[in-house]
Amino acid sequence: MRADGAAGVSAERELIAFADAAVGRRADLAARRDAVRAVLGEEATLDAAAVIAGFDAITRVADATGIPLEAPKAEATADWRAALGIDSFRSAKV
Amino acid sequence: MRSGLAEALARADLALARSGVWWNAAERAAIVRETAAAAHCPLCARRRAAPIPQAVEGEHLSATDLPTAAIEAIHRIATDSGRLSRAWYRRTIESGLAEEAYVELVSVVALATARATFARALDRPLAEIRPADSREPSRRRPAGAKSGLGWMPMLAPEDVAPEDPPLYMTGNRIGGNVHRALSLVPEAMMQFWDVFEELYLPQAAMRDFGREYRAIDHAQIEMLAARVAVLNACEY
Numbered sequence: 001m002r003a004d005g006a007a008g009v010s011a012e013r014e015l016i017a018f019a020d021a022a023v024g025r026r027a028d029l030a031a032r033r034d035a036v037r038a039v040l041g042e043e044a045t046l047d048a049a050a051v052i053a054g055f056d057a058i059t060r061v062a063d064a065t066g067i068p069l070e071a072p073k074a075e076a077t078a079d080w081r082a083a084l085g086i087d088s089f090r091s092a093k094v
Numbered sequence: 095m096r097s098g099l100a101e102a103l104a105r106a107d108l109a110l111a112r113s114g115v116w117w118n119a120a121e122r123a124a125i126v127r128e129t130a131a132a133a134h135c136p137l138c139a140r141r142r143a144a145p146i147p148q149a150v151e152g153e154h155l156s157a158t159d160l161p162t163a164a165i166e167a168i169h170r171i172a173t174d175s176g177r178l179s180r181a182w183y184r185r186t187i188e189s190g191l192a193e194e195a196y197v198e199l200v201s202v203v204a205l206a207t208a209r210a211t212f213a214r215a216l217d218r219p220l221a222e223i224r225p226a227d228s229r230e231p232s233r234r235r236p237a238g239a240k241s242g243l244g245w246m247p248m249l250a251p252e253d254v255a256p257e258d259p260p261l262y263m264t265g266n267r268i269g270g271n272v273h274r275a276l277s278l279v280p281e282a283m284m285q286f287w288d289v290f291e292e293l294y295l296p297q298a299a300m301r302d303f304g305r306e307y308r309a310i311d312h313a314q315i316e317m318l319a320a321r322v323a324v325l326n327a328c329e330y
Contacts (some may be wrong), residue, residue, distance in 0.1 A: 009313045021320045022215035025133070030217060043246065043309035046095050046216065051310070051318045053212035054293030057204040058272065059328035061286065063175040064167075064200045065275040066245035069330055 018045075019052050035092045096309075102292035103212070109285040111226035114202070116233055116279060119225035122202050124158040125168060126223045130204040131157035132172035142174050148182065149256050163191040171203045175326025183245045193246045194235055194279055201282035205289060209210040212293070219267060239278050249277035257283060266297050272330065294319070 006012060014035045021029040037045045110126055132138055135155040141147035147170075154169050167186050169179060187193055206223075207257045213220040238253030251262045251269035261280040265287065267273045276283035291297070295315065299307045308315065322328075 007313075007317060009317045010311070011314070012317060015310075015318055016321055018215070019318050020210060022326065023322055023325045025214065029215070031210060031215070033215065040310065041284075043096070046099065047308040047310045048314070048318060049212050049215035050099055050293040050308075051315050052215055052322055053208045053288075053323035054290050055319045056211040056326065057208035057293075058284075058290055059205060059273040059296050059323050059330075060171050060175040061200060061204050061275050062272055062330035063326070063328055064171045065197070066178075066180055067243060067271040067275045067330060070271055 013037065014039050015048055018048060022052050023056055024051065098292050101287045101315055103209060106209055106285075106289045107221060107223060108226070109289075110202060110205055110209075111224045113227050113229040113231055114198050115281050116192065116198045116231050116278075117202070117231065117268055118231055120162065120229050123223045123225050124160050125164070125199055125202040126233060128156065128165060128168045129172045130210060131155065131287040132169040133171070138169050138173040141170075147174055147177055161190060163187075163189040164195075166193060167196060167199055168203055171200060177328075180245050194233070197246060197276055197278045198282045200278050201279070201286045204286055208289060208293060235278065236280060238300045243271060247278055247279065248274040250274065254280075264288075265291055267290050268297060298320065 009015070014032070018032045018036045020026065023034040026032075033045060035048075036048055040048070078086075110122055111119060112122070114122055117125065132154070137150070137152040137154050140152070141150045144150045154165050156165050158165070160168070163186055166189070170182065183196075187196060191199075209218060212218075236253075236255065236258050238251045238255055238258070239247040239249045240253065241247045243250075249258070249261070254260075254262065259280040261267070261277060261283050262269050262273065264284060267287065271288070273283070276286055295307055299305075303312055306312065310318075
């Protein structure tokens with residue numbers, strides 16, 4: 001991650017805003033979709049929507065079945081999971 | 095739209111419309127309708143806003159005559175999956191939902207969520223799922239399923255019997271925990287992954303960084319995946 005908080009991924013601002021609007025059912029979804037389309041084109045917009053849809057689904061599979069993160073993955077990602085606050089998701093469960 | 099994606103979405107619609115292993119076609123179509131209804135449920139909205147969701151009592155705004163335990167499971171998975179717990183799962187099962195039926199329900203909710211999110215993201219119409227057959231579910235459970243990994247028994251690759259569907263062979267799935275999640279109902283697992291791997295990437299493409307398989311690159315795909323996981327508070 002860069003000092004300005006960006007990840008350095010092409011069109012990341014537009015893609016993140018698209019994901020936020022689509023998953024969050026926000027009123028600015030059409031504008032966020034158009035922004036991705038303007039920067040990356042129609043096929044990329046379709047594939048971005050597909051990834052968003054796929055992970056909106058698979059997160060529910062993971063969380064509704066109680067599967068643990070594999071130990072090697074947990075170890076390899078421990079630092080950035082803590083930095084991003086991901087560890088708090090599990091502790092928030094009651 | 096690339097043909098593989100269009101075909102996968104069509105297969106998802108067909109899978110949702112057909113009888114499953116634990117729910118018949120009419121019931122699966124009802125689960126799809128109930129998944130959509132959950133987005134407009136006042137009880138779910140109040141629970142999402144509450145620090146402890148189960149402390150908020152009430153009745154779901156239901157669109158179907160599915161059993162109460164199924165409606166509770168569908169609504170919570172659809173609206174607040176990141177705060178589900180083993181205790182909630184046990185209560186749901188003890189209130190009258192068989193574990194296998196729950197697993198197939200999860201797969202139907204997940205497929206319904208995928209097609210709905212895709213349609214919403216692109217402002218495309220979403221066809222209603224209508225029951226496509228009147229077949230009775232076989233209610234077959236894989237004999238090798240074992241407890242210990244997640245909340246319910248799961249079928250490890252080494253425990254797959256010849257009479258079981260080839261749930262890991264198809265797509266060269268490695269049998270990671272997320273692959274095993276739905277394995278108590280192998281057909282449900284295969285239906286979900288058949289669609290998911292086209293929405294995202296097949297197993298072999300995930301770490302093949304020398305080639306791009308989509309109109310967005312690996313970095314863009316993984317960034318979107320991580321963002322959606324965070325939005326849904328998914329620890330996995």
